[in-house]
Amino acid sequence: MTTLADVAKEAGVSVMSASNVLRGKPNVSASIRERVLAAATKLDYRANMAAKSLRSGRSGIIALCVPRLDMPFNAAFAAAATSAAEEHGVRVMVQQTLSDPERELEILRGATASLVDGTIVSAVGASAREIEDAASSHAVVLYDERIQNTQLDLISSPNQAGGRAAVEHLITKGCRRIAVLGTHSAPHGRAGADGQDLRWAGALSAAEDNPQVDLTPIPCAWDCEPAYAAMLSALAVGTPVDGIFAMTDSVALGAIRALSDRDLRCPEDVRIIGFDGIREGAISVPSLSTVDIGITQLARTAVDMLLTRIEAPASELPGRRFTPAYTLIERESSR
Known part of the structure; x- marks a missing residue:
């Protein structure tokens, strides 16, 4: 059986250096990391996880909690997070909550928490206080748009700025009757708002600066299906529209289909821009303009924050915040 010492000898480094690489430790040079990983692959090295766990008191596993795995954004986020964790020799247990706050909390305080070293949780129901209480002895990175006043590490999307950029883009293309597809039934942009309301607030601010625009x-x-149905209903009652800001790319794809089924051309009759940057948008017909928030970077940052938090007790590291920059990608749907 191949040992860590065998890997170190093959790579020409110390056992400590080889261990640091395979445990995903920072401050290891790229050349040493490359040599150790190549040696481990060549020798088919497999760490003894049971022994490692006994020595470190850690499982080498983290949990990722998302609302639904059948959503393109969540699937892309999970894939990127899994890849990032594997680079550090860490495995990922992925679970879905179906947007149920009780499931969110149970993952943080139930059997899952006892099996993992930390959790990335995309919360849509549980409050900050509930999450903090459930994760009192557990490393957590929270992906949440509603919660800002928390001591937990937090990542969020550039909702308001991205929403504004999307509508400004449609305005520069000549759109004046713009539908915002994917809002709440009574949208607002007040403190404590979620991603839907924050994107609406950004869209509204762009329209307020352009009085000739009706929003x-x-x-x-x-999701695609409810977006398709909502867009068909809006068209059926004669909602005037020459531009659509879809609050997610999945929503945009549903809207494109609805327009096609009503013999409306995109972008000739109605321009559309989405939000997220899922890969499906690049190959849709027409290809989808989007506010790309960098899903891979977002997921990798969440993993890095969690692994750092696992290494450092909460008292040694204050809560951190990360919101990525966005890139507006113009494709066929809004040209």
Whole structure:
């Protein structure tokens, strides 16, 4: 059986250096990391996880909790997070909550928490206080748009700025009757708002700076099918529209289909821009303009924050915040 010492000898480094690489420790040079990983692959090295766990008191596993795995954004986030964790020799247990706050909390305080070293949780129901209480002895990175006043590490999307940029883009393309697809039934942008309301607030601020623009919220869940149905209903009652800001790319894809089924051309009759940057948008017909928030970077940052938090007790490291920059990508749907 190949040992850590065998890997170190093959790579021409010390056992400590080899261990640091395979445990995902920082401050290891790229050349040493490359040599150790190549040696481990060549020798088919497999760490003894049971022995490692006994020595370190850690499982080498983290949990990722998302609302639904069948959503393109969540799937892309999970894939990127898994890849990032594997680079550090860490495995990922992925679970879905179906947007149920009780499931969110149970993952943080139940059997899952006892099996993992920390959790990245995309919360849509549980409050900050509930999450903090459930994770009192557990490393957590929270992906949440509603919560800002928390001691937990927090990542969020550039919702308001991205929403504004999307509508400004449509305005520069000549759109004046813009539908915002994917809002709540009574959208607002007040403190404590979630991603839907924050994106609406950004869209509204762009429209307020352009009085000639009429902005119409169209409520629907953030998925293709409800977006398709909502858009058909809006068109059926004669909602005037020459531009659509879809609050997610999945919503945009549903809207494109609805326009096609009503013999409306995109972008000739109605321009559309989405939000997220899922890869499906690049190959849709027409290809989808989007506010790309860098899903891979977001996921990798969440993993890095969690692994750092696992290494450092909460008292040694204050809560951190990360919101990525966005890139507006113009494709066929808004040209």
